[in-house]
Amino acid sequence: MRKSILLLGLLLSFPIMAKQYLSLDGGHDLRGFGEERYSVSLMAEYGYNRTWEHMGNVDIYAHMPVVKNVQIDARMQYCSANVLTGAIVLRPTFDLPVGQLFAETEVLYRGVLRNRMSDFCAALSVGWRFDYVSVQIGGFARVLDSWDRDWHSEDKYETEPFNLLYRLEVFCRPQTNNWNISVGLSNKEDWQMERMWQPMFLFGSRYDIDEHWRVHLDGQLKITGMFHLNATFYAAYVRAGFSYRF
Amino acid sequence: MLSVLFATCNPNYDMIGMFNGTSPEIADRFQESLRYNASVPVVHMQMPEEYRLFICTDSHIDSTHYALERFIRAYKADTNPHMCLYLGDLINAQAHFDHADSILHLDGVMTSRNDTVFMTCGNHDIYFNQWHIWQQLYGSSTYWFDTYTGTEYKKENLLDLYICLDTAEGTLGTDQMKWLRKLLNEMKDKGYRHIIVFTHTHLFKQDNSQGHTSNLSMEETYELTHLLTDAGVSCYLCGHDHSREVTGYGNVRYITVDSSTDAEPYPFYMVMEVGENMTYEFFRLFD
Numbered sequence: 001m002r003k004s005i006l007l008l009g010l011l012l013s014f015p016i017m018a019k020q021y022l023s024l025d026g027g028h029d030l031r032g033f034g035e036e037r038y039s040v041s042l043m044a045e046y047g048y049n050r051t052w053e054h055m056g057n058v059d060i061y062a063h064m065p066v067v068k069n070v071q072i073d074a075r076m077q078y079c080s081a082n083v084l085t086g087a088i089v090l091r092p093t094f095d096l097p098v099g100q101l102f103a104e105t106e107v108l109y110r111g112v113l114r115n116r117m118s119d120f121c122a123a124l125s126v127g128w129r130f131d132y133v134s135v136q137i138g139g140f141a142r143v144l145d146s147w148d149r150d151w152h153s154e155d156k157y158e159t160e161p162f163n164l165l166y167r168l169e170v171f172c173r174p175q176t177n178n179w180n181i182s183v184g185l186s187n188k189e190d191w192q193m194e195r196m197w198q199p200m201f202l203f204g205s206r207y208d209i210d211e212h213w214r215v216h217l218d219g220q221l222k223i224t225g226m227f228h229l230n231a232t233f234y235a236a237y238v239r240a241g242f243s244y245r246f
Numbered sequence: 247m248l249s250v251l252f253a254t255c256n257p258n259y260d261m262i263g264m265f266n267g268t269s270p271e272i273a274d275r276f277q278e279s280l281r282y283n284a285s286v287p288v289v290h291m292q293m294p295e296e297y298r299l300f301i302c303t304d305s306h307i308d309s310t311h312y313a314l315e316r317f318i319r320a321y322k323a324d325t326n327p328h329m330c331l332y333l334g335d336l337i338n339a340q341a342h343f344d345h346a347d348s349i350l351h352l353d354g355v356m357t358s359r360n361d362t363v364f365m366t367c368g369n370h371d372i373y374f375n376q377w378h379i380w381q382q383l384y385g386s387s388t389y390w391f392d393t394y395t396g397t398e399y400k401k402e403n404l405l406d407l408y409i410c411l412d413t414a415e416g417t418l419g420t421d422q423m424k425w426l427r428k429l430l431n432e433m434k435d436k437g438y439r440h441i442i443v444f445t446h447t448h449l450f451k452q453d454n455s456q457g458h459t460s461n462l463s464m465e466e467t468y469e470l471t472h473l474l475t476d477a478g479v480s481c482y483l484c485g486h487d488h489s490r491e492v493t494g495y496g497n498v499r500y501i502t503v504d505s506s507t508d509a510e511p512y513p514f515y516m517v518m519e520v521g522e523n524m525t526y527e528f529f530r531l532f533d
Contacts, residue, residue: 050420051465115472119464144467146475146496156494158471160451195451197460198416225416227460228369228447229263232271232415234463 334368
């Protein structure tokens with residue numbers, strides 16, 4: 001019995017002793033660098049959805065590990081469908097014997113210029129990142145408001161107080177590798193938070209050219225009506241770009 | 247896991263449809279609806295200036311149809327209803343259209359009055375590739391009609407415009423959105439008293455009452471809410487959620503009507519009084 005306990009203790013402590021992350025994936029996905037150095041990313045994106053049809057987007061990311069185990073991500077997107085999106089994420093992390101626990105506070109603002117309205121989401125979530133799997137769960141609230149709201153009538157804004165937020169991502173390589181590929185299922189991604197019954201399928205990949213440069217290729221597929229049991233294609237996005245680590 | 251396993255084994259759920267709908271997709275259904283619309287004249291309903299509108303949704307007919315029958319009897323017995331809107335999910339799964347449809351055409355002494363029902367299709371109606379049955383029975387899932395008063399259909403006599411949309415897959419699709427945009431643009435200055443849009447799927451998700459059913463995507467929610475507000479639409483009527491919800495965005499009132507299925511302990515329907523103002527009331531089908 002005593003031997004078993006000792007063996008179990010040794011097994012649990014082994015990853016701490018053996019593993020030293022050199023080049024991590026960013027937080028729980030592949031963007032940025034998880035280690036404690038600043039980085040910026042620039043991505044170009046082609047997208048299509050059935051409402052806005054074809055569009056081209058430019059995405060900018062900043063990854064800022066402000067102190068040890070606390071990261072701030074900031075990102076901004078201009079979409080040629082006339083939509084501006086910005087988000088800030090505060091992410092404390094907690095190293096565990098197995099994997100890394102993280103918590104995220106995210107605010108996402110989508111200025112839908114074409115429809116003169118805004119979509120504001122605030123999310124709280126927790127996640128657990130292993131080498132090959134990342135899981136994240138939480139909730140978010142949404143406020144939809146028109147920029148032309150008449151304050152002297154019954155004109156209203158819309159609130160959705162609680163939506164479940166989830167993300168499951170599977171990676172094919174450990175984080176220390178110089179390349180990685182992932183597939184995921186989530187109702188949130190960098191530029192949008194969807195209702196809980198509207199999942200998105202995600203694809204991500206990265207390759208580290210050297211210590212400073214990393215290239216990315218990502219994709220997203222949104223199928224609407226899955227939980228109507230009448231699924232049909234709605235949207236797809238492909239984005240490519242690079243990250244620079246300072 | 248157990249609920250997924252249960253759903254997979256349940257013959258009422260079209261599980262293939264979770265990955266690819268078994269009926270023709272929205273672009274094809276919309277084109278078929280337009281072809282049907284072109285083959286029949288546009289409906290202009292003659293009305294008194296104030297009239298009553300009966301609204302029912304989500305009967306999910308399986309083997310029984312008590313609630314729907316009660317609704318139709320209430321509709322036919324009323325003195326000033328003129329028409330009824332049915333907001334989709336008439337049947338639950340497959341092989342029930344015959345007897346569900348027979349209820350909508352209740353015969354007997356009341357057949358000659360209050361016999362107009364405007365239908366839209368819901369996701370359950372097109373499970374198991376049943377769109378063509380639905381279409382054979384009801385013709386079109388995307389159309390418009392209007393009401394007028396007096397003896398002649400002319401601009402001065404116009405009352406209200408009704409627009410039916412097909413959202414059975416949780417999307418309007420590209421072509422239907424363009425059609426709606428063009429229609430509202432043409433109609434918004436014609437002098438209609440109210441514009442009422444009715445469909446199956448609700449736009450907002452204020453709570454978790456809806457179970458595992460989905461809304462329209464966010465991009466479509468932005469576009470549609472803006473379009474309806476901009477065109478001066480008075481009311482967006484829908485079902486799908488099974489729970490009542492009345493909310494507003496812009497100056498549009500969004501009303502989700504309770505389901506009228508026999509499986510619910512308290513099935514409801516809605517009656518709307520349409521005049522210069524619109525008021526509504528919900529009625530319980532079983533005590």
